[in-house]
Amino acid sequence: MSEAIRTILKKNSLSITDSRLQILGLFYDAPGALAHSDIEKRTSDKIDRVTIYRTLQTFEEKGLIHTIPTPDNSVKYALCKHECAEGHHHDNHVHFICQHCGTTTCLDDVLVPDVKLPTGFAPLQANMVVEGICKNCR
Numbered sequence: 001m002s003e004a005i006r007t008i009l010k011k012n013s014l015s016i017t018d019s020r021l022q023i024l025g026l027f028y029d030a031p032g033a034l035a036h037s038d039i040e041k042r043t044s045d046k047i048d049r050v051t052i053y054r055t056l057q058t059f060e061e062k063g064l065i066h067t068i069p070t071p072d073n074s075v076k077y078a079l080c081k082h083e084c085a086e087g088h089h090h091d092n093h094v095h096f097i098c099q100h101c102g103t104t105t106c107l108d109d110v111l112v113p114d115v116k117l118p119t120g121f122a123p124l125q126a127n128m129v130v131e132g133i134c135k136n137c138r
Contacts, residue, residue: 033104098134
């Protein structure tokens with residue numbers, strides 16, 4: 001997996017650092033979305049909060065990850081699909097947050113419905129979060 005992550009970083013014109021390798025690797029190993037605090041707990045002590053924040057920001061700008069709003073007004077992050085690129089996110093799917101275990105899952109096959117906006121309005125991004133109980137907690 002490490003070589004695949006190196007390739008992704010190179011393809012996106014990002015320098016290969018230990019922190020980027022470690023953080024991107026976490027996303028590939030995670031069953032769901034990750035919060036900044038999740039990443040902080042799972043990385044080595046050598047990666048500080050600011051480095052994690054900047055890495056997440058860079059990954060989002062490059063179209064590697066996307067943000068997911070949460071009910072408590074924080075943010076989680078998940079891997080983007082191949083259609084995303086720098087400045088162009090195409091993760092128009094529904095996100096599911098389990099109220100029991102807190103896991104946030106991308107429902108890639110469930111698209112956010114089209115919203116008819118009034119004339120003159122242009123949508124840039126749509127987020128849809130569904131809360132409930134996941135299949136593992138039922």
